[in-house]
Amino acid sequence: AQSVTQLGSHVSVSEGALVLLRCNYSSSVPPYLFWYVQYPNQGLQLLLKYTSAATLVKGINGFEAEFKKSETSFHLTKPSAHMSDAAEYFCAVSSPDIGNKLVFGAGTILRVKS
């Protein structure tokens, strides 16, 4: 069965510092992988997705993620954190053998310090 593990329920970085949010997945078939962001009192918004094309995926707001099959990872990074990046981030996996529905991780709350 597909599952997602997000290491660290809370991550705190200084403004301008590197953002690294970790995601490891489990899937018996080649997966599709996603990162969503949820700002306070707003709906989930797609940041980026991996669908078996390029392993390095660029998303909105300067975020990117790299699919590493050998490590079953899909970590999210941003070179320089901005105050507006403070939000909760969810990694999700999907694949045809589960009807292509999304299976989400528990989420990581990103705090950006000034």
Next chain:
Amino acid sequence: GAGVSQSPRYKVAKRGQDVALRCDPISGHVSLFWYQQALGQGPEFLTYFQNEAQLDKSGLPSDRFFAERPEGSVSTLKIQRTQQEDSAVYLCASSTRGLAGVTGELFFGEGSRLTVL
């Protein structure tokens, strides 16, 4: 509307009451999903519609949960005889693609927060 609209945004129910949560997807979107998000957890799949057909309801936690989308547009999630463990945010999402085309983006509503006392 421009996005997925859910109502009510907040609902407080006494244990044993029935509740109905509404989702108005983006116009023309074929697929509609319901997710349940408990406090401190990620969203968990409840059910999926393609147009008016409910193709997957494997995530519904009990027979107290019922969802419908009779005309292939607006959907209602109904919870009968609510219990405290039903307290959660219920998210609705829609997509242009059917279930086989997951690479289409899911657009989420802001959710309906249900509190059962």
